[in-house]
Amino acid sequence: MTYFKIFSLLALLLFSAPSHAGQGAEIKVFKSPYCSCCTAWSEHLRENGFDVSEIKRDDMEAVKRQLGVPQQLESCHTALIDGYVIEGHVPADDIKRLIKERPKGAKGLSVPGMPIGSPGMEQGNHKDKYTTIIFGPEGMGAFARH
Structure with missing residues (x-):
């Protein structure tokens, strides 16, 4: 096989491979030691290919302030992945x-x-409608609706 054919085959495999964003990605979840819904959310992430480490903290308010979570966007747990902050029951x-x-x-x-039906907040068949919010220095807006 010529180098050109090998290169072409490798390029085809590389650029046609499906994206596996999140597969094996490490996420650090800061949570209260007493919160079971946070543990359920961590399990949701594991089931979806994330490498989850839980860090139990009694000072979650301080964690949120340190990581820059806007007060109006707070939930029960806060996570870090690939330079991003994830707050609450984000799918x-x-x-x-x-x-x-x-x-x-x-x-x-x-x-x-903590909307009912979001990952970690499942309660039977009931599901609240909720929005995943994207935020940054220039504001916030809807990222996904569920």
Whole structure:
């Protein structure tokens, strides 16, 4: 096989391979030692290919301030992945999309509060409608609607 054919085959494989954003990506989850929904969210991430490490903290308010989470976007846990802050029960697919698209000026994603039916907050068949918010130095807006 010629070098040209080998190069062409490798290029084809590289550029046609599906994206695996999040597959094996390390995410650090800061959570209260007493919060079971945070643990359920971590499990959701593991089921979706993330390498999750949980850091139990009694001072979650200080963690949120240190990482720059806007107060109106707060939830129960805060995570770090690939330079981004993830606040609350953000679905794994939204995190994968953030990592893949890398929107200009984005600091992170948030699902404010604790909407029923969001990952880690499942309660039977009931699901609240909720929005994943993207935020950064220039403001915030809708990233995904669920």
